[in-house]
Amino acid sequence: MTDRMKRPGGGAWGAAVWITGVFALLAVLPLATSGRLPERVATHWGGAAPDGSMPVWAASAFPALIWAALALGTVILTRRTPVPAPPWAGATLAFTGVFMAGTQASIVRANLDRADWREAGSVGLGITLTFVVALTAGALGLRTGRRGEPSSPSAAAAEAGASMEIPTGQRLVWLSRTSNPWLHLVAAVTGVAALAAALAAAGGLLTGMQWAVVTPFALASILTLAFSSAQARVTQKGLEVAFGPLGWPARRWAPQDIESSRAESRTPAQVGGWGYRLSGSGTTVMLRAGECLVVRPRKGAEFAVSVDDAERGAALLNTLSAGRPQQ
Known part of the structure; x- marks a missing residue:
């Protein structure tokens, strides 16, 4: 093992700082502003009006845990190759980190100084701008990664x-x-989820067929099994x-x-x-x-x-x- 492989380089330290920083922002932002937030904060919008909420602690922990799982998975995948991190890893962390952080900031802003979560403002413009910035960050991450990519x-x-x-x-x-076998397992799990949603709708447990639930799981099951x-x-x-x-x-x-x-x-x-x-x-x-x-x-x-x-x-x-x- 060469010294370069033993010691983390600037890219590795940069990734560590980025992962830690995004995690801290996602976890701390709702808690730091909790004095100006309602007891439950709006976290989902069905159009311009909010239609879903979470306690402040959940709005803080849930996105932070999602980010931690995604970052950990990316790190594990990149460490299984002897070459420096592939370009897609930087692009994934850049895009997802910017998008999740921007979305969290938009949610907190929409809930500030509201007595009830149902009075929260719209997040449409903030999410749209965040998505554009995240795409730009992802493209820059991909370009930066390709510059350091070894000739292969x-x-x-x-x-x-x-x-x-x-x-x-x-x-x-x-x-x-x-x-x-792991892809077979994923295909089976997503297929069972699609079937369960369809049966629940047929039995009257869900309103309508709930295509928004059935279709993604069914499609994921078919495509995963096919490949x-x-x-x-x-x-x-x-x-x-x-x-x-x-x-x-x-x-x-x-x-x-x-x-x-x-x-x-x-x-x-x-x-x-x-x-x-x-x-x-x-x-x-x-x-x-x-x-x-x-x-x-x-x-x-x-x-x-x-x-x-x-x-x-x-x-x-x-x-x-x-x-x-x-x-």
Whole structure:
């Protein structure tokens, strides 16, 4: 381990100060102004008028805990990679920190000197301005992170991988499948939540179908399940990567459409998380950290999928792409 990896740099200290500062603002602002706030403060607006409230202590603790959980998750992901923090980490912390702090300030301002939370003013303009500032902060965080991003991957890794000799008269097929049990669990939990909301509405426990509850959970369950597993197959027709338990959707490349293929080790922190990810490295289907099959199409960005035995699959694909068909 190098000295640079042992000692936290300026970026790490800056992130620590930012995380601590946002946490302190979220937690302290309502408590510091509690003398000018009603016993319960408005925290949710249905249009111009408030329609939800919390005690002052909850309005202080709830957003602070959300921020702490998000920041901790980001730190854990970035520490699982040996390279400096990826650009998305700075962008996430910058955008979310500014937005949550601005929203907290808007909520406190709307409740100041009100006898009852139902008399709170509107937060629409404040939230809109906060969102614009947060987008700007996120963009700056992303740009700053990319300036410090190491050149990746190495020149050797970026080159085409090895190929293999195919005996005359033989046809070789390579197949590999990977799944993520945690994504399966998330799909199951969100699916159960959607079903429970629908059944509650059908039983009269909720007013109407409550699409605002059912739809997000159902959509999250379907999308998570669809990209919780992947199967990669190389044949004389090229590469096919099929997703989910039904093998749909799928992406396909003919051999002549692929410039090169290689095996490369990647982590969720490098590509921005789990599942189907878009980043500066192209598209990555990240189901587990480690070996990935990476293809460089003749047109478009690179595509990678985390599967076992990727080196053998890349070698066969390189043979086919080089115009040496199976006999």
